[in-house]
Amino acid sequence: MKRELDLTRVRVVPIRNEAEQAEMLNVYRTMRPDAHNGYPVATTHMIVIDNEVAGGFCLESPTVYWWMVPERNTMRHSMSAFGCLETLMLQSGRESYLVVCEESSSYYKVLEKRLPMVMGEEDSSNWNIFIREIPCALKK
Numbered sequence: 001m002k003r004e005l006d007l008t009r010v011r012v013v014p015i016r017n018e019a020e021q022a023e024m025l026n027v028y029r030t031m032r033p034d035a036h037n038g039y040p041v042a043t044t045h046m047i048v049i050d051n052e053v054a055g056g057f058c059l060e061s062p063t064v065y066w067w068m069v070p071e072r073n074t075m076r077h078s079m080s081a082f083g084c085l086e087t088l089m090l091q092s093g094r095e096s097y098l099v100v101c102e103e104s105s106s107y108y109k110v111l112e113k114r115l116p117m118v119m120g121e122e123d124s125s126n127w128n129i130f131i132r133e134i135p136c137a138l139k140k
Contacts, residue, residue, distance in 0.1 A: 010080035011048040012088065015056075020046065027053040031069045041065040041100075045088070047081045049073070055081065059088060063098040063129060070106075078107070086134055095134050102127040 015021050028040045040056060047055035047068060054077065055068030064085070068078065089097055098118060101108050103126060115130035 009050050010077050010084070012081060012084035013046045013048055015044060015046060024053055024056055027069060028056070028067065031067075040067050043067075047077075047084075049077050057081075057085060059085075059092070063100045064132075065100055090134060097132055099130045099132055100127055101130065 013020075015024060024043055024046050025039065028043070040058075042058040042061050042065065043056035044058050044060050045056055046053050047057070049072055052072060053069075054072035055066070057064055057066040066081075066085075068081070089095075099111065099115070101111050108128075111130045112128075115132055118129040118131050
């Protein structure tokens, strides 16, 4: 069962129907009109800031894919969404996960400094995979 989690002005909402899927896709396509096929990778949850879709992530893949609209996002919003992500991961029994990040992301350098890199795309430096171990303090 997908759960909804709310921290401050940021809510993480599971995509439950075609209308929510369409709303999320419209926001993504507006943000990245050049994206391959116009679809984010398997987005399962929307990040909603002040009742506007501002991003999303996929929790039902071997890796976590995360995207956010830069104009609707601040570092504080990202940290709130990250807290929701970590809680949802722990609720589903995961104590670690893989994060995919493009080098063009404003968060790439943060991940590079704080998380071990697992691998990158062969013959390319566009994106890399990092592993996130959830700190013991957050575990049951």
